[in-house]
Amino acid sequence: MSILIKNAEIIDETGQTRQVDIYTDKGIIQKIGMNLDDEAGRILDAEGKLVSPGLIDVHVHLREPGYEYKETIESGSKAAARGGFTTICAMPNLSPVPDTPERFKKIIERIDENAQVKVKHYAPITRELTSNELTDQKAMLEEGAFAFTNDGVGVQTAGTMYKAMLEAAENGAALVAHTEDDSLLFNGVMHEGKRNNELNLPGMLQLTESTQIARDVLLAEATGAHYHVCHVSAKESVRVIRDAKRYGINVTAEVTPHHLLLCDEDIPSDTSQFKMNPPLRSREDREALIEGLIDGTIDMIATDHAPHSDEEKSGSMIGSPFGIVGSETAFALLYTYLVKTGKLSLKQLISKLTSIPADIFKMETGRIEVGAPADLACFDLAGEERISREDFLSKSSNTPFIGWKVNGLTVFTMVDGQVVYEGENI
Structure with a gap:
């Protein structure tokens, strides 16, 4: 399924953030630009969120x-x-x-x-x-x-x-x-x-x-x-x-x-x-x-x-x-x-x-660019929560960080253009 991510904040080569739309189809990033209006099977609004x-x-x-x-x-x-x-x-x-x-x-x-x-x-x-x-x-x-x-x-x-x-x-x-x-x-x-x-x-x-x-x-x-x-x-x-x-x-x-x-x-x-x-x-x-x-x-x-x-x-x-x-x-x-x-x-x-x-390690992924695999993660940098073992998807929760307050919550994760995780804040 094709997915259009609207209003994504990405980090450019200078370390600055800029807003773009990202269109993915057939597992690949097909387009990156402003105000993309491609017909997509799904639209994800990433307004105010970091996409990496x-x-x-x-x-x-x-x-x-x-x-x-x-x-x-x-x-x-x-x-x-x-x-x-x-x-x-x-x-x-x-x-x-x-x-x-x-x-x-x-x-x-x-x-x-x-x-x-x-x-x-x-x-x-x-x-x-x-x-x-x-x-x-x-x-x-x-x-x-x-x-x-x-x-x-x-x-x-x-x-x-x-x-x-x-x-x-x-x-x-x-x-x-x-x-x-x-x-x-x-x-x-x-x-x-x-x-x-x-x-x-x-x-x-x-x-x-x-x-x-x-x-x-x-x-x-x-x-x-x-x-x-x-x-x-x-x-x-x-x-x-x-x-x-x-x-x-x-x-x-x-x-x-x-x-x-x-x-x-x-x-x-x-x-x-x-x-x-x-x-x-x-x-x-x-x-x-x-x-x-x-x-x-x-x-x-x-x-x-x-x-x-x-x-x-x-x-x-x-x-x-x-x-x-x-x-x-x-x-x-x-x-x-x-x-x-x-x-x-x-x-x-x-x-x-x-x-x-x-x-x-010579992997094809790791960058946001046209032609790259549509492996993407979206984070809410302003979102805040306390780490809780009840939220873990792992079968185990052995960590000293339980109870720590954190920002940067995962909004969604995509692998080859398919959403494999969606948080409550999507």
């Missing part, structure tokens, strides 16, 4: 197969749509791990049947995520693998990572790393600093992340692979990535909303709602992440949407799983607490969530 390219999240967990009680492809993609995301990239830490072409193909079939937005899926670097046996990259790519990662587990052996990077470079694929040296974990559950000692909880050293990044950027330099760092959390990691980029190494990086907005001082008690990996680090680390995001050391923002059941996340950090949900709250939180406070411009925020990840 559909948001892109290169790091989510959909939990299917194996953990459907936490999330499914259907529920996770609905949650993404409610957050304004039109493309999400799902991690392979599942059961069974999709480490063969046959297993991977079955996941793609499930996505085709159940996804409400565009879902790209990662394949594992190694068998079972923890071995030193590489998966068949070429076969996985033929089945539609987006890139390769062992997210949730750091690749412990340098030789394994080196071989994986050689193959990735040969295949033109990105290698996406959860960086964590297990020998430096010491059973930690939160950041090693003043606050963990006050709560009498074992700490996680920054070094477990930054030392593995330092190893890997040199391996990337030697192999020529595109090396992407997941959920950067520590100032030392920012420094290593910044230096690597200065030397021309093909490294990119992402940061989560929770690491940009919270630090360990914000943890009120021993509660698993604040347990994530990497953990919330110091105020100094958080400031370094924001600086790195602004200067381009960190390329993009990704949610690391990690749903868990209420029972799993109801007690102490000790014994509970790592991770929080983020698909439905990311844009509103970032707009409210980074853009409205003057730390980021709206153009910077939108680009970190759209055109930059699209360019880095």
Whole structure:
């Protein structure tokens, strides 16, 4: 069905907003202009609302197969749509791990049947995520693998990572790393600093992340692979990535909303709602992440949407799983607490969530232009609400942001010219 979006506020290349009409048909943006009067199957009035390219999240967990009680492809993609995301990239830490072409193909079939937005899926670097046996990259790519990662587990052996990077470079694929040296974990559950000692909880050293990044950027330099760092959390990691980029190494990086907005001082008690990996680090680390995001050391923002059941996340950090949900709250939180406070411009925020990840990972979407896929999100920047678990479309609501007041509510989300989410304020 053709759709005409009237009176949309979009951000131009200078960072200024201007009002336009956007006509979409056959899944494509056909026209952009003033006072378009094309006959359309539906007209959406976006007066006073921001229309952006559909948001892109290169790091989510959909939990299917194996953990459907936490999330499914259907529920996770609905949650993404409610957050304004039109493309999400799902991690392979599942059961069974999709480490063969046959297993991977079955996941793609499930996505085709159940996804409400565009879902790209990662394949594992190694068998079972923890071995030193590489998966068949070429076969996985033929089945539609987006890139390769062992997210949730750091690749412990340098030789394994080196071989994986050689193959990735040969295949033109990105290698996406959860960086964590297990020998430096010491059973930690939160950041090693003043606050963990006050709560009498074992700490996680920054070094477990930054030392593995330092190893890997040199391996990337030697192999020529595109090396992407997941959920950067520590100032030392920012420094290593910044230096690597200065030397021309093909490294990119992402940061989560929770690491940009919270630090360990914000943890009120021993509660698993604040347990994530990497953990919330110091105020100094958080400031370094924001600086790195602004200067381009960190390329993009990704949610690391990690749903868990209420029972799993109801007690102490000790014994509970790592991770929080983020698909439905990311844009509103970032707009409210980074853009409205003057730390980021709206153009910077939108680009970190759209055109930059699209360019880095060679996606067709990510821009509002004639001929582009009609993947669009509309936000009411003046609209205000408190984050409530009752509103979530995800099967899980494990997040420390419940009760936070936010602006930037999603009005509607379109994928290939079809409306996949409509808010009450449309």
